[in-house]
Amino acid sequence: MSTSKVNRCYLLYCNTSVQFEYLLDKNKWPDKLCDCDYTFDLPRKIPSSYSVVMSNVPTQWDVQSFCDELKLQYKTIIKSERLYVRGGRPIPKIRIDFSSNKELSEILKNKHMLLDDCPTCYPIESYVPPPKVLRCYICQQYDDHVAAYCPNKDKPICFKCGQQHQYNPECQNEICCVHYKGDHMTGNPNCPKKIEIRDLKKLQTNPSSSKISYLSNRNIWTGNSVLHLFGDSATKPTLTKNNPNENVHSLKLLDTIHLNIQSILEQQAELNKHLSDLTLQQNDQAKEIINVNQILNDIVCP
Structure with a gap:
């Protein structure tokens, strides 16, 4: 201001x-x-908690024009921008910033956004900012310390050539990364060393990802009904002779069967709903095709 x-x-x-x-x-x-x-100027960056990511937006579309159309339906949209992958290649995803957390919560609950009043909808998800990789501007080390606390202030490394000399923004030496020894400057987003550290930080911020993927793989049908319904406990041999816990074990197996049956029924209901939605979409498209044919036969080519 x-x-x-x-x-x-x-x-x-x-x-x-x-x-x-x-x-x-x-x-x-x-x-x-x-x-x-x-x-009064709006901030250049909005907190990531006020942002969502919209998918299936063609890379040929102008993001600003598309955002102006979305504002007709969602009044609290501030701005939007195209997302890119390594190498600067655009992808069919855009980030949309909002000024109202209330409207944003409703959108995330619906998991989609509509374009005007037409049935065209786009899937959305919460925006998760990429992990930041800190770099010391004196010794060029990643994620260890910042320049103010650098223990190697008397041994500065040039970010352009990777050699040890004082900072010189007009350094004429051959460009070389101090970490990867490649033909790029230190700190380049496409540096394999920086990509490796960024991927490692992603795993550290989401340590349960490997466990989740393991559990999701356990739900994949393998053709073994006993393993799918009872789990690993059914494959282990149990002594039932003179076993006082036999009834308890049987009850646990019955509970496991009941829970798995409920899960299968829920998945079946969700699949039926998805098929019903697809059927409705096909019917709507068929009606549109019939209307177009009628227009062509009655008006364009009578």
């Missing part, structure tokens, strides 16, 4: 999400402050 008379700029900080949403609404700001005209 800046004023015109004294030409001063003010940077405002928020303590809560309520304050943040209130200040983002330009309609709630007065026309003047202390009889001074002022300008």
